[in-house]
Amino acid sequence: xxxxxxxxxxxxxxxxVAEQERIRRAADLASPGPAPGEVDRIAxxxxxxxxxxxxxxxAAVVLDAATLEVVEEAVHTGRSRFPYVPGLLxxxxxxxVLAALEKLSAPPxxxxxxxxGYAHPRxxxxxxxxxxxxxxxxxxxxxxxxxxxxxxxxxxxxDSSPLLDGRRDPPEVVGRALRTRSGVKPVFVSAGxxxxxxxxxxxxxxxxxxxxxxxxxxxADGLSRRVLAEIARDRREPRGAARG
DNA sequence: GCGACAG
DNA sequence: ATCTTGTCGC
Numbered sequence: 001x002x003x004x005x006x007x008x009x010x011x012x013x014x015x016x017v018a019e020q021e022r023i024r025r026a027a028d029l030a031s032p033g034p035a036p037g038e039v040d041r042i043a044x045x046x047x048x049x050x051x052x053x054x055x056x057x058x059a060a061v062v063l064d065a066a067t068l069e070v071v072e073e074a075v076h077t078g079r080s081r082f083p084y085v086p087g088l089l090x091x092x093x094x095x096x097v098l099a100a101l102e103k104l105s106a107p108p109x110x111x112x113x114x115x116x117g118y119a120h121p122r123x124x125x126x127x128x129x130x131x132x133x134x135x136x137x138x139x140x141x142x143x144x145x146x147x148x149x150x151x152x153x154x155x156x157x158x159d160s161s162p163l164l165d166g167r168r169d170p171p172e173v174v175g176r177a178l179r180t181r182s183g184v185k186p187v188f189v190s191a192g193x194x195x196x197x198x199x200x201x202x203x204x205x206x207x208x209x210x211x212x213x214x215x216x217x218x219x220a221d222g223l224s225r226r227v228l229a230e231i232a233r234d235r236r237e238p239r240g241a242a243r244g
Numbered sequence: 245g246c247g248a249c250a251g
Numbered sequence: 252a253t254c255t256t257g258t259c260g261c
Contacts, residue, residue, distance in 0.1 A: 047251080051253050084252070086249040092252095093251070115250045125250070140250080147249050188250085210261095 007133065009081075009091070016088045020124035026132045029118060033137045033195025036206045039065050039109035041072075044216025045097045045130075046114045048224035050232060054079045057228040058096030061219035062108050068207065068215045074103035075227050086147075087121050090129040098133060110195070110203065111138040112216040117192030117200075119148055119163055119174035131193020138192040139200035140175075141214055145188055150177040157182045158205060163190070176201055180208035187212060 010016040042065050047058045056079060062072040076099035082091040093115075101107070117127030117140035131138035145163065149171075153161040156179060163175035175190030178201055189204050191197045207214035213221075 047252085049251085049252050084251060086251090089250055113250095120250085142250050144250065 009095070013085060013088060016082075016085075016091050017122070020088075020090075020120075020122045020129070023129050023132050024122055024124040027124070027128045027193045028131070029123070029128075029191065029193070031194050031196065033139075033199050034110055035199050036065070036202050039137075041065060041106075041108045042110045042112060042203070042207070042216055043101070043104070043108035044112050044114075044214065044218070044220040045100065046217060046220035046224050047093045047096050048221075048228040049080065050228055052232075054081075055228070055231065056080050056096055057224045057231070058093070058100040059220045059224035059227065060097070060100040060104060061216065061223055062104060063207075063216055063219065065109075065206075068209070070219060072104055073219075073223055074100045075223060076100040076103065077227070077231065089115055090124075090126045093126065094130060094133065097130065101134065107134070107136060109137070111136050112203070112207065112214055113138060113140040113192065114142070114217045114221065116140045116142050116146060116175070116188070117190040118197075119146065119165070119188070119190035121147070121167075123174075125190065125192075127190065127192030131195075135194075137194035139195050139203070140190050140192055141204055141217060142188040142190070143213070145177070148174060148188075150188075153177050153179050153186050155179070155183060160186070160201065163188055178204060180205065181210075181212050184212050
């Protein structure tokens, strides 16, 4: 898994920060984007990491937007080349994700990321970055509030509260804490490239008929983990004549 | 300077 | 992200 052919991949944190400034300037942060019903295929992407090595498996799972059934899957195995640094997650995850997306027979109409988009120190989180690199509408659904603040949303599914960046003088709304299941901890939704917060939240609710997390991220998470476990097993119990 | 901080 | 068992509930 390499870097995207047309953009330099940073080797240092300073370069990564500079690249994020460029990504933000290139991003479409204003379009309302596709509403539910206006896209046929929605993809979820995620990456699994091997604790004992630098092996990674990225997965892209495409769902039928109406039935939420899996219609296509793709994976890409590679090696992590960038450490996890809060605020720079995209540089660790995107190379593999891009490679997996390219293996799909056709690009999806929308991509859901496991992490943030606009809700980011430089407004260039994973979903914004992936959107700029692919040109696809893309938003983020994260499991924890990162460095942002929020008040507890109402207790029922669909209730929400603003996610705020308190590091700004007038605290800015960067996303939404959204309850996808009654009585269960909310998820944190933020806009990305080519889709606004309103539609991102609407899609998130459509994608969570029965679980806290969207079916897209559940699918991608499960697939990347299964493939990684498979590779790890084959290493311990080699099959066939292949070796080394 | 230190801590917190998506995955 | 990953290491980790059983348990409670829909």
